[in-house]
Amino acid sequence: xxxxxxxxxxxxxxxxQGLVKAFKGRVAVDQLDLTLAAGDRVGxxxxxxxxxxxxxxxxxxxxxxxxGTIDLAGHHLPHxxxxxxxxxxxxxxxxxxxxxxxxxEALSLFAGFAGIRNPQPSVDRAIAEFGLEELADQRNQExxxxxxxxxxxxxxxxxxxxxxxxxxxxxxxxPDIAGRVRSSLLDLHRRNNTALLVTSHNMREVEALCERxxxxxxxxxxxxxxxxxxxxxxxVDDLEGAFLKVAADLRGPR
Amino acid sequence: xxxTRVKAVIKRHWLILxxxxxxxxxxxxxxxxxxxxxxxxxxxxxxxxxxxxxxVPYLLAGLVLFWTLTQVQMTGSTAFMEETWTRNLLNxxxxxxxxxxxxxxxxxxxxxxxxxxxxTLTIATIALxxxxxxxxxxxxxxxxxxLIANGWAVALIVVGLILRYGQSAxxxxxGLNYVVLAVSGVFFPxxxxxxxxxxxxxILPTTLAFAAARQVLxxxxxxxxxxxxxxxxxxxFLALAAWFGAAMLSVFRSRGFITRYS
Numbered sequence: 001x002x003x004x005x006x007x008x009x010x011x012x013x014x015x016x017q018g019l020v021k022a023f024k025g026r027v028a029v030d031q032l033d034l035t036l037a038a039g040d041r042v043g044x045x046x047x048x049x050x051x052x053x054x055x056x057x058x059x060x061x062x063x064x065x066x067x068g069t070i071d072l073a074g075h076h077l078p079h080x081x082x083x084x085x086x087x088x089x090x091x092x093x094x095x096x097x098x099x100x101x102x103x104x105e106a107l108s109l110f111a112g113f114a115g116i117r118n119p120q121p122s123v124d125r126a127i128a129e130f131g132l133e134e135l136a137d138q139r140n141q142e143x144x145x146x147x148x149x150x151x152x153x154x155x156x157x158x159x160x161x162x163x164x165x166x167x168x169x170x171x172x173x174x175p176d177i178a179g180r181v182r183s184s185l186l187d188l189h190r191r192n193n194t195a196l197l198v199t200s201h202n203m204r205e206v207e208a209l210c211e212r213x214x215x216x217x218x219x220x221x222x223x224x225x226x227x228x229x230x231x232x233x234x235x236v237d238d239l240e241g242a243f244l245k246v247a248a249d250l251r252g253p254r
Numbered sequence: 255x256x257x258t259r260v261k262a263v264i265k266r267h268w269l270i271l272x273x274x275x276x277x278x279x280x281x282x283x284x285x286x287x288x289x290x291x292x293x294x295x296x297x298x299x300x301x302x303x304x305x306x307x308x309x310v311p312y313l314l315a316g317l318v319l320f321w322t323l324t325q326v327q328m329t330g331s332t333a334f335m336e337e338t339w340t341r342n343l344l345n346x347x348x349x350x351x352x353x354x355x356x357x358x359x360x361x362x363x364x365x366x367x368x369x370x371x372x373x374t375l376t377i378a379t380i381a382l383x384x385x386x387x388x389x390x391x392x393x394x395x396x397x398x399x400x401l402i403a404n405g406w407a408v409a410l411i412v413v414g415l416i417l418r419y420g421q422s423a424x425x426x427x428x429g430l431n432y433v434v435l436a437v438s439g440v441f442f443p444x445x446x447x448x449x450x451x452x453x454x455x456x457i458l459p460t461t462l463a464f465a466a467a468r469q470v471l472x473x474x475x476x477x478x479x480x481x482x483x484x485x486x487x488x489x490x491f492l493a494l495a496a497w498f499g500a501a502m503l504s505v506f507r508s509r510g511f512i513t514r515y516s
Contacts, residue, residue: 021510023509023510053516057512057513060347060348061348062344062347063508063510063512064504064507064508066508078507082350083350085349086350090348092344092516094516095516096340098340098342099340100270100274101269109262109265110262110345110349111262112262112265113259113262113346114350115256115258115259116258165348
């Protein structure tokens with residue numbers, strides 16, 4: 001399979017090269033290179049302040065890098081951002097949904113934002129795919145955290161993106177709901193070959209969702225490989241061990 | 255420009271208005287209170303002094319035209335602020351909606367709210383004081399057009415300031431209108447202003463628009479040359495405001511200010 005990929009390289013859905021971002025002199029992201037092919041499932045991990053969210057926001061065009069280039073879904077940022085975002089979805093566990101709208105209305109609205117002229121079929125499909133039938137006519141503020149996360153994912157997939165970017169999608173969810181969210185994401189990946197780029201502090205979640213992990217510390221990539229390869233690189237049993245080692249190195253000796 | 259996305263922006267803000275009864279205050283209640291306040295003041299002045307009988311039409315024409323600018327400006331500014339209040343800004347920024355499409359959506363939505371406000375004002379001024387703005391005639395249309403464009407320009411500046419300085423700049427949404435109210439001669443000729451302000455007031459396109467309305471109301475001819483000058487000034491003001499908004503969006507993206515709203 002790897003040989004096949006080498007012979008017929010899969011077009012990159014994301015190619016970020018040499019990204020640098022500093023805020024008031026403090027470097028948040030430093031010379032970051034990141035490439036995702038169609039259908040890749042990549043976890044972006046690192047301690048707080050490692051630069052994960054800044055990296056995601058640069059990839060999405062919400063923050064402009066100081067240096068470096070980003071090609072997203074075949075379009076160069078920032079000039080072709082709108083065109084690129086037609087093929088990218090974004091979900092953040094910490095972002096609310098518009099209040100006073102029913103789930104169906106909110107989905108219809110975001111279908112419009114995605115430029116879908118007749119939103120009804122896309123909305124119906126998303127509701128069916130994520131099992132939201134019973135919630136469709138409830139207002140967003142009446143939903144539980146888990147339900148809101150599912151609606152957020154449905155919202156981000158209305159236009160069937162090639163890449164879904166998820167920033168801590170299951171933060172503050174109980175394990176049962178978090179498991180349901182993960183299953184939905186894997187189903188989505190299997191159905192549409194959607195590439196996933198996920199940040200999370202839940203190592204088990206990353207191991208379950210992602211085939212590749214990029215570990216960041218102080219704005220730099222310190223490891224890139226499968227969860228097992230990363231554990232081997234840090235000479236620990238699992239991803240959590242590697243994460244803890246990186247965090248300890250960052251803190252320095254006590 | 256993708257019209258589907260523009261329509262989605264309009265729908266978003268229409269649903270907010272439709273579902274929030276308190277937001278109807280700025281369409282119906284505040285304009286009505288203003289009509290009562292300024293109409294009664296004009297009526298009182300006219301009663302006291304026969305020579306001032308024009309004060310009711312002066313004040314009410316100024317008020318209706320001022321609300322034209324205000325409604326368009328406030329709708330544009332508060333529609334954007336709504337995204338910050340509800341932490342929806344990142345949701346919008348990470349869709350394919352372009353800044354120009356977003357602005358077109360809230361600009362059009364401002365026109366919808368303006369029509370509703372003008373209906374309220376017209377009914378109130380006719381019913382309570384027997385004043386009908388259409389007495390100005392067709393020339394009211396270019397005057398209203400100029401004030402709409404100036405309202406959009408002020409809204410762009412407010413949005414730019416919020417992008418740059420965050421929610422603390424929101425106070426300017428209401429404050430900037432009072433600069434226009436004070437120095438544009440909304441209710442009186444600018445000669446009544448302190449002498450030091452004459453120069454500044456006379457170059458504002460809004461001053462020329464309000465003065466044109468009063469001239470026609472007094473039975474004079476439409477001052478087309480004056481309206482032409484106001485049009486040039488308005489185009490320049492809009493271009494400056496668009497440049498400022500774009501520059502502030504660039505600063506917003508460069509400095510990562512989106513994290514204020516996520």
